[in-house]
Amino acid sequence: MIDFLREHQTLLLLLFPVVTAFVGSWLGAWIQARGGMAQAKAALAAAETSAAAANAAAETAAAAALSVVQKQAEADHxxxxxxxxxxxxxxxxxxxxxxxxxxxxxxxxxxxxxxxxxxxxxxxxxxxxxxxxxxxxxxxxxxxxxxxxxxxxxxxxxxxxxxxxxxxxxxxxxxxxxxxxxxxxxxxxxxxxxxxxxxxxxxxxxxxxxxxxxxxxxxxxxxxxxxxxxxxxxxxxxxxxxxxxxxxxxxxxxxxxxxxxxxxx
The missing domain is CATH 1.20.58 (Methane Monooxygenase Hydroxylase; Chain G, domain 1)
Structure with a gap:
């Protein structure tokens, strides 16, 4: 093994920076991908919360408008x-x-x-x-x-x-x-x-x-x-x-x- 390393020392020295760069790039991409997924999940949760709040507000506004219409109709009658x-x-x-x-x-x-x-x-x-x-x-x-x-x-x-x-x-x-x-x-x-x-x-x-x-x-x-x-x-x-x-x-x-x-x- 030692003899192999000695014989291919020059080649290994040339490949080591390339491998190191590849591993670093892959690891960074993986970490970034995991972070993006978390951000996406957080954004989805925020969107769902916002949609629920908007629906609740719309329902409340509709109920209030209906109540006003009903009261006006009763008053007119x-x-x-x-x-x-x-x-x-x-x-x-x-x-x-x-x-x-x-x-x-x-x-x-x-x-x-x-x-x-x-x-x-x-x-x-x-x-x-x-x-x-x-x-x-x-x-x-x-x-x-x-x-x-x-x-x-x-x-x-x-x-x-x-x-x-x-x-x-x-x-x-x-x-x-x-x-x-x-x-x-x-x-x-x-x-x-x-x-x-x-x-x-x-x-x-x-x-x-x-x-x-x-x-x-x-x-x-x-x-x-x-x-x-x-x-x-x-x-x-x-x-x-x-x-x-x-x-x-x-x-x-x-x-x-x-x-x-x-x-x-």
Whole structure:
């Protein structure tokens, strides 16, 4: 071995720097490669962390944006419903007042077209408020409707007699004797019916009917309405009581409506 080294000493001395350089280069490349892998892994981990943070931030931003949109939609819907409720409340008030005015006019006029239109508007307004108004208004609404309908029922039952009575009064100056006689007999019949209180007409109603017809002012249906009306309680008293009940119902409804809409004095 020693002889070999001695014989090839010159060659080995020439190769040694080359081998040393090669080994050094290889070792440096290996070390650099290992460092690059570590850097790559670190960069990948950092990228993954950054991506996760970005995703979380995006999800948070999306959730916040969705919450804002939902809240705005809810606010818009509440505003819309409030507007609908306000319109329905004012619509019912206008309709019921017009209806009651039309009902009152039937005591002096037999024209039915205004009443029919007012009733149609009243029904529409009642239906609308039942659909859009909150449940807390249901009772107050029902009371307004009921009292208005009671006034209408009274007018339907007794307006014909009242119109006949007004026609007699209007002709008193033109035909004082006949009209006064008929009115006196009618008052006497009314007193007899009130005293008896049995819901039956006394025999004198035939004489009263004849006296009313003899005035030449009233037709038989109007005379019949006056005679039958004698069996009923005083119209002015009943009408005043129902009107008071209706006005009270309106005040209660308005108070409840203002509270529903958040109106404060």
């Amino acid at each position: 509440a505003t819309y419903l409030r507007g609908q409720c306000t319109t329905a409340i004012s619509g019912l008030l206008d309709a019921v007042r017009e209806y009651v005015r039309a009902v009152d006019k039937t005591y002096s006029s037999s024209e039915t077209d205004p009443l029919d239109q007012a009733y149609s508007d009243f029904v529409h307004a009642r239906t609308t408020i039942e659909l859009v108004a909150p449940a807390v208004l249901a009772s107050a609404t029902a009371r307004v409707v009921t009292t208005a309908e009671l006034l209408a029922d009274l007018a339907e039952d007794r307006s014909a007699a009242e119109r006949a009575r007004q026609r007699l009064d209007a002709e008193l100056l033109a035909n004082p004797v006949a009209v006064a006689r008929a009115r006196n007999q009618l008052s006497s019949l009314q007193a007899s019916c009130d005293a008896a209180g049995d819901g039956l007409l006394p025999p004198q109603h035939r004489e009263v009917s004849t006296a009313l017809l003899n005035t030449g002012i009233l037709e038989p249906p109007a005379v019949a309405a006056l005679i039958v009306d004698c069996l009923k309680p005083d119209l002015d008293r009943v009408r005043a009581q129902l009107t008071d009940d209706h006005q009270l119902a309106l005040r209660v409804f308005i108070t409840a409506a203002r509270a529903t809409l958040g109106v404060r004095d």
